[in-house]
Amino acid sequence: MLSPPTGYFCTFAHPLKDLAGFFVTNVMDILAKIDRSRLPKHVAIIMDGNGRWAKERGEDRVYGHYEGVVSVRDIVNACGEIGIQYLTLYAFSAENWNRPKEEVNALMELLVNTIRKEADELKKNNVRMHVIGDLASLPEVCQKEMQEAISMTAANTGLNLVLALSYSSRLEITEAAKKLAEKVAKGEMKAEEINDKVFHQHLHTAAFPDPELMIRTSGEHRISNFLLYQLAYAELYFTNVNWPDFRKNNLYEALLDYQQRERRFGKTSEQIQTNTPEHV
Numbered sequence: 001m002l003s004p005p006t007g008y009f010c011t012f013a014h015p016l017k018d019l020a021g022f023f024v025t026n027v028m029d030i031l032a033k034i035d036r037s038r039l040p041k042h043v044a045i046i047m048d049g050n051g052r053w054a055k056e057r058g059e060d061r062v063y064g065h066y067e068g069v070v071s072v073r074d075i076v077n078a079c080g081e082i083g084i085q086y087l088t089l090y091a092f093s094a095e096n097w098n099r100p101k102e103e104v105n106a107l108m109e110l111l112v113n114t115i116r117k118e119a120d121e122l123k124k125n126n127v128r129m130h131v132i133g134d135l136a137s138l139p140e141v142c143q144k145e146m147q148e149a150i151s152m153t154a155a156n157t158g159l160n161l162v163l164a165l166s167y168s169s170r171l172e173i174t175e176a177a178k179k180l181a182e183k184v185a186k187g188e189m190k191a192e193e194i195n196d197k198v199f200h201q202h203l204h205t206a207a208f209p210d211p212e213l214m215i216r217t218s219g220e221h222r223i224s225n226f227l228l229y230q231l232a233y234a235e236l237y238f239t240n241v242n243w244p245d246f247r248k249n250n251l252y253e254a255l256l257d258y259q260q261r262e263r264r265f266g267k268t269s270e271q272i273q274t275n276t277p278e279h280v
């Protein structure tokens with residue numbers, strides 16, 4: 001069930017039926033304000049605050065991750081419906097291996113069960129799944145489930161859902177540098193041929209455009225080793241909402257906020273507004 005944003009819940013003391021009606025109208029209102037021709041192609045999300053959300057309710061942290069999956073489903077559906085082409089979710093960082101063993105095991109089990117349960121739905125909804133990160137470090141059953149979902153959805157042409165699993169951006173960048181150095185050492189390419197485009201082709205995200213919008217939930221203002229190279233020009237959006245409470249309406253608010261920003265890429269505001277090419 002959709003959980004209404006706290007602000008609306010507190011100010012309106014209507015019976016539940018009216019509240020649900022108000023909530024749906026409100027979501028539709030925000031949605032109507034979004035300019036579909038100016039959507040970011042790629043949205044990346046750091047899904048944070050699951051543990052705190054659960055603790056606030058006197059529950060184990062794992063309960064927050066379970067509820068976080070409901071948000072994942074809602075946001076994947078919302079992105080597919082509105083026409084976002086790429087959605088990258090930071091589901092498990094390389095650093096997350098350092099969490100208590102029970103939590104890591106629960107997260108792996110949750111990933112396996114969720115993908116197993118949702119793969120048919122992803123296929124039906126024209127969602128194509130991808131994984132970035134150190135897939136080989138995941139338990140075998142997890143690797144198998146991910147590979148299966150990737151193959152099952154490979155022909156889909158709608159939303160590209162990219163799961164970052166056991167992912168470390170610094171490691172990804174270091175590996176890319178290593179691969180390039182090896183190619184130069186073997187004489188396969190010259191050092192002067194290495195540029196931004198070539199470097200990008202050696203990252204896990206080689207097949208995807210860079211995200212234009214990065215959202216982090218739960219009130220933290222960090223990038224936490226997530227897509228450090230790819231986020232160079234991304235708009236950053238931080239919200240206090242914890243991930244298990246982050247639903248369609250919150251995504252629409254982030255998209256609206258994004259559309260109100262001026263993306264200058266180092267140019268001046270005047271150049272952007274008059275569409276003046278660079279170096280004039």
Ligand code: FPP
Pocket residue numbers: 047048049050051052053061065068069072089090091092093096110111114115163218243
């Ligand atoms: C961060 O919250 C969240 C995670 C480390 C895990 C996120 C994973 C899911 C929501 C499940 C994803 C499943 C699929 C299939 C994509 P936290 O635990 O760091 O929260 P805290 O900062 O409040 O402790």
